[in-house]
Amino acid sequence: MLLHHSERTKMSLGPPATWTPTLRVLVDLILASHLPMAILWGANLVLIYNDAYAPILVDEHPRILGRPAREREREALHISDSTVDRVLKGETVSFTDQLIRISHRGGTVDACFTFCYSPVRDETGRIAGLLATAVETMDREKAEAVLRESEERYRQLSEALPQIVWSSDAAGNVDFFNSRWFAYTGLRDEEGYSAGWERAIHPEDRARVLKLWGEARRSGKSCEIEYRLRRADGVYRWHLDRAVPVQDSRGQVVRWFGTFTDIDDRKHAEEALRESEERFRQFAENSSAVLWVLDVESMTLEYLSPSFQQVWGEPLDVVPRDFSHWIQSVHPNDRDDVVAALARVRQEGEVIVKEYRVIRPDGTVRWIQNTGFPILDEHGTVKRVAGIAQDVTRHNGSMVYVVDGDPVARRSRSLLFQGAGYQVKTFSSAEAFLEVAPVLVPGCVILDVKSPNMSGLILPRELKARRIGLPVVVIGEAQGDVSFGVQAMKAGAVDFLDVPHDARQLLDAVASALAGIRDIAERDQAAELAKARIAALSSREREVLERLLAGGTNKTIARGLDISPRTVEAHRARIMERLGAQSLPELVQIAMAAGLTQGMRPSSNEGER
Numbered sequence: 001m002l003l004h005h006s007e008r009t010k011m012s013l014g015p016p017a018t019w020t021p022t023l024r025v026l027v028d029l030i031l032a033s034h035l036p037m038a039i040l041w042g043a044n045l046v047l048i049y050n051d052a053y054a055p056i057l058v059d060e061h062p063r064i065l066g067r068p069a070r071e072r073e074r075e076a077l078h079i080s081d082s083t084v085d086r087v088l089k090g091e092t093v094s095f096t097d098q099l100i101r102i103s104h105r106g107g108t109v110d111a112c113f114t115f116c117y118s119p120v121r122d123e124t125g126r127i128a129g130l131l132a133t134a135v136e137t138m139d140r141e142k143a144e145a146v147l148r149e150s151e152e153r154y155r156q157l158s159e160a161l162p163q164i165v166w167s168s169d170a171a172g173n174v175d176f177f178n179s180r181w182f183a184y185t186g187l188r189d190e191e192g193y194s195a196g197w198e199r200a201i202h203p204e205d206r207a208r209v210l211k212l213w214g215e216a217r218r219s220g221k222s223c224e225i226e227y228r229l230r231r232a233d234g235v236y237r238w239h240l241d242r243a244v245p246v247q248d249s250r251g252q253v254v255r256w257f258g259t260f261t262d263i264d265d266r267k268h269a270e271e272a273l274r275e276s277e278e279r280f281r282q283f284a285e286n287s288s289a290v291l292w293v294l295d296v297e298s299m300t301l302e303y304l305s306p307s308f309q310q311v312w313g314e315p316l317d318v319v320p321r322d323f324s325h326w327i328q329s330v331h332p333n334d335r336d337d338v339v340a341a342l343a344r345v346r347q348e349g350e351v352i353v354k355e356y357r358v359i360r361p362d363g364t365v366r367w368i369q370n371t372g373f374p375i376l377d378e379h380g381t382v383k384r385v386a387g388i389a390q391d392v393t394r395h396n397g398s399m400v401y402v403v404d405g406d407p408v409a410r411r412s413r414s415l416l417f418q419g420a421g422y423q424v425k426t427f428s429s430a431e432a433f434l435e436v437a438p439v440l441v442p443g444c445v446i447l448d449v450k451s452p453n454m455s456g457l458i459l460p461r462e463l464k465a466r467r468i469g470l471p472v473v474v475i476g477e478a479q480g481d482v483s484f485g486v487q488a489m490k491a492g493a494v495d496f497l498d499v500p501h502d503a504r505q506l507l508d509a510v511a512s513a514l515a516g517i518r519d520i521a522e523r524d525q526a527a528e529l530a531k532a533r534i535a536a537l538s539s540r541e542r543e544v545l546e547r548l549l550a551g552g553t554n555k556t557i558a559r560g561l562d563i564s565p566r567t568v569e570a571h572r573a574r575i576m577e578r579l580g581a582q583s584l585p586e587l588v589q590i591a592m593a594a595g596l597t598q599g600m601r602p603s604s605n606e607g608e609r
Helices: 007-013 021-032 051-060 071-077 081-088 140-160 179-185 194-200 203-219 264-286 307-312 323-328 332-348 407-419 430-439 458-465 482-491 503-535 539-549 554-561 565-579 584-593
Strands: 037-041 046-049 093-104 107-121 127-136 164-169 174-177 223-230 236-247 253-262 290-295 300-304 352-359 365-376 382-391 399-403 423-427 444-448 472-476 495-498
Touching (some): 021 037, 021 046, 021 107, 037 051, 046 051, 051 093, 071 081, 081 093, 081 107, 081 127, 093 236, 107 253, 174 179, 179 223, 203 236, 307 430, 323 332, 332 382, 399 407, 399 430, 407 423, 423 430, 430 458, 444 458, 458 472, 458 482, 472 482, 482 495, 495 503, 503 565, 503 584, 539 554, 539 565, 539 584
Parallel strands (some): 444 472, 472 495
Antiparallel strands (some): 093 107, 164 174, 223 236, 290 382, 352 365, 365 382
C-alpha cells in the first residue's frame, strides 16, 4: 500500500502507533477500499489516499502523499478552498458528474466522477479532518456496484466511530442508525427509527428539538441541537445532535447525515462551574476583602470586586484597569517590593503574602495584606494572577476621629491622642465627617457637642441608621443633667463624658471603644478567611463537606454521592488540608465561622463507620 511506503506521512503525522484510534480506523478502511478515497487530517490537513485515488492525481502522485494540502495539492484533489472551509464547518459537500483527466495505462483519459467531501470527527466529536470519496459515473452498472460498496464502507465506518450515527431521507424520515443507537436505547430495529427517536427525546426537550429540526429541513442548512436522550435503563443523558445535508448537482437536499455525541459529563461540569461561579460572585460581592484577577500578558485587571471602592477610595466604575495606575496607589517606599513579589508569582508560580501601604485619593494611608497566587493554563504557564487584598489597617486599632467645631480644641485633643500612640484625623463638623464615613478605616469617633438637641447628636444617629460601625464617644457639658448622657446613648453613642474630665478618662473611653472594634475585626477576619477557603473548594469537595457537617459518615456520604468510601476519605483529607483543620471539631468551627452550618441536619447514621 502507498501509505506503508511513505516516510513523509510518518514525518507529518508521526508513527502509526501514535495515531488516534479514529485515524487508524479511517486509514485501514480507505486502504482496504477499491473506491478512490482520501483523507485530509489534522490542523495541517495532511493528505493520505489509497491506490484507487492515485490515477485522479495524475502527475502529482506520489509527490503529494503525506504533504499538507495547500493550493497545488488541492487543485490535484479537485477541491476548492471554499469547499474545504464548508466541510470543516460541518457540511457534507458533493459534486456530481465532474469531467476530469486521469492517469490510465501510461497516459491520460477523460473520466466522469462524483466527488463527496464529508467532515471526519475524532473521539471527542470535534471535526479533525475531511474524507474525500470519488465514484466514477461513466459506467452506470459499475457505479451502482461501487455505490453499494460505498454504502457498505459507510456502514463499517459508522460502526467504527464512537458516536451514534444516523441518516434520513430529504423529508427527515430516519432510515438508518448504527448499532450504538440500539445498544443505547434498547429499542428493536422495527421501532428504533423516526418514531423511536422522537419517543427517546426527553419530554421537556421534545417540542424544541422537533421545531429546530423542522427549521433545518426547510432551510437545508446544517444544525446542532443539544438535548437529552433516554437510555435503555430509563436514565436521560445529554447529547449533541449534529445534522448535515447532502445535496445533488442542483443544490437540492437528497439526504441528511448526523451523529449523536454524548455530552452529559460536559453539561454537568458546566452546571457545576456555573454554581461555582455564582458562589464566587456572592462571596466577592459580600466580602470586605478585595478580590482581583490580573492578566499577565496585557497587565490589566480583568476583575475587581466591589470592596475596591471602600478600601482604595476610588469608584469601581471609573477606575482605570491597567497595572500602571494601580501600582501608583502603592506607597513609594513599598512599591519596589510589591513589583518584585508580583514578578515571583508571574515568573516562578509562587504564592505570596505581602503587606504594603496604599495612598487613597483623599490622602489617607491604609495597610493592605495581599495574597497573590498563579492561575495556570493547560500547559502549566502562568496565564493570570489572582488574589485577595484585605484592609488590615483596622487590625492595629489605633485610629481616632476628632469632630469638633473649635480648632483649638481639635488641635489639643489631636496632640493628646497622638502622644498616646494613636493615628488621628480631624473634622470641623458632623456633616464633613458623615460625607466620608462609609469609606473610613474603623476607629473611634470623639464628638464634642454643646447641647443634646437634634442637630448636636445627628452624627451618632446617622451612623446608627446607616449601620456604619464606628463607635462614638460624646463629650458634653451636662451641668448635672443626667438626661444629656441618656439622650447621647440612645442616639447611638457608646460612652458619654461630662465636662470637666481628665485626660485619663478620655483615653480609657477610647481604649474601651477600640477594643470592641478589634474583637469584631478578628471575628470578621476569621469569617472572611473561612469563606475564602470554602469558596476555593471544588463542587465535589463542597458536597462532601456539607454532608460531613450534617453528621454523615464516609459510607453514608459515599452512598449519597454514588462514589466509593475510599474516594470520600480522599476528599475529606483534602478538605481538612485546604481549610487548615486538624480535626473534625475544628472543621466544624471553621464552617460555623463561614456561616455554612446554618440549616444543616444531623445524619441518622452517626454511629456507622
